[in-house]
Amino acid sequence: MAAAPQAPAAGRAEPSHGLRIALIWLPLALAADLVIWFVWGPHLPPGDMSNTAASQQFDIKVMSVMAAPVVLAVLVYSGYAMITWRPRAGAGEDEDGPPIEGNSRVQFSWIAITSVLVLSLFVFGWVELVSPPGAGAGEGPSALWKPGGTPLQVQVIGQQWLFTYRYPQYGGFETTDLVLPAGQSVQFNVTSLDVIHSFWAYQLGVKADANPQVNNIAYTTPEHTGGFTVRCAELCGLWHGAMYDYGRVVPVAAFQSWAHATETSMAKITRTLPRYALVYYPNEIAGLAKFYYEAGLPGAGGGFYGNQYYPNEP
Numbered sequence: 001m002a003a004a005p006q007a008p009a010a011g012r013a014e015p016s017h018g019l020r021i022a023l024i025w026l027p028l029a030l031a032a033d034l035v036i037w038f039v040w041g042p043h044l045p046p047g048d049m050s051n052t053a054a055s056q057q058f059d060i061k062v063m064s065v066m067a068a069p070v071v072l073a074v075l076v077y078s079g080y081a082m083i084t085w086r087p088r089a090g091a092g093e094d095e096d097g098p099p100i101e102g103n104s105r106v107q108f109s110w111i112a113i114t115s116v117l118v119l120s121l122f123v124f125g126w127v128e129l130v131s132p133p134g135a136g137a138g139e140g141p142s143a144l145w146k147p148g149g150t151p152l153q154v155q156v157i158g159q160q161w162l163f164t165y166r167y168p169q170y171g172g173f174e175t176t177d178l179v180l181p182a183g184q185s186v187q188f189n190v191t192s193l194d195v196i197h198s199f200w201a202y203q204l205g206v207k208a209d210a211n212p213q214v215n216n217i218a219y220t221t222p223e224h225t226g227g228f229t230v231r232c233a234e235l236c237g238l239w240h241g242a243m244y245d246y247g248r249v250v251p252v253a254a255f256q257s258w259a260h261a262t263e264t265s266m267a268k269i270t271r272t273l274p275r276y277a278l279v280y281y282p283n284e285i286a287g288l289a290k291f292y293y294e295a296g297l298p299g300a301g302g303g304f305y306g307n308q309y310y311p312n313e314p
């Protein structure tokens with residue numbers, strides 16, 4: 001790494017500065033990389049709760065392991081230069097050193113090392129984007145990278161200022177509880193009813209924009225049970241900072257019983273919701289007026305349901 005500029009021949013034998021710098025740098029770089037990989041690495045965000053999170057943690061580990069030797073090369077070289085080539089008293093402190101030109105070894109090393117680093121990161125980035133599919137990011141309405149099999153569908157609906165979740169494979173109920181099964185692939189269909197939000201399930205390594213009239217697809221496979229945080233990651237108005245909740249990953253059997261129980265207990269409310277669709281118009285919630293009207297409940301206010309206006313009185 002540290003191909004130091006060759007010191008000009010000064011008439012007497014110069015020590016090999018490049019070799020010295022390399023010998024100082026090598027053990028430091030090795031130690032830093034071992035510490036990053038084995039000590040620091042397992043604690044790097046966002047953890048390893050899902051395949052996408054684990055993959056992001058791995059990416060950060062790899063990039064840190066690549067970056068540390070570069071940073072150390074700069075620091076070691078700077079330190080070495082400041083000590084070895086510092087101006088000595090009475091030895092012409094004000095003169096510039098001789099210009100370095102035509103050192104083909106330095107030039108070649110510079111181009112080769114930077115090319116290898118950048119191109120390998122380019123390939124690494126592509127591989128890590130495709131496996132796991134989409135890397136936990138929103139892929140837009142028609143996902144390019146899909147997992148095999150049939151994922152669990154979870155629709156994420158953002159609105160000022162909360163997220164709700166619909167489960168179309170379980171009758172389309174809508175809840176503020178985000179519950180996912182461990183070891184099963186999940187397809188988030190992320191949308192919004194009003195402004196732009198962003199669904200960020202931190203420990204799952206999932207982050208997808210929630211845009212009105214757009215179905216933004218993101219995949220993950222939760223691998224460990226436990227709780228995770230969901231935050232809105234797009235400034236969306238006054239209470240943006242309060243737009244968070246907590247989801248949980250549970251064993252498959254526990255998920256199944258939760259989903260079936262919720263489907264049953266919410267059946268009456270689910271019937272009043274707009275039919276499950278990939279995007280919604282915000283005024284579809286006016287269907288509530290019909291529900292209140294037909295149920296003879298007070299306090300609904302008038303509203304449109306389809307083209308039909310329902311006043312608030314019987």
Ligand SMILES: [Cu+2]
Binds near residue numbers: 161196197232234243
């Ligand atoms: Cu928001």
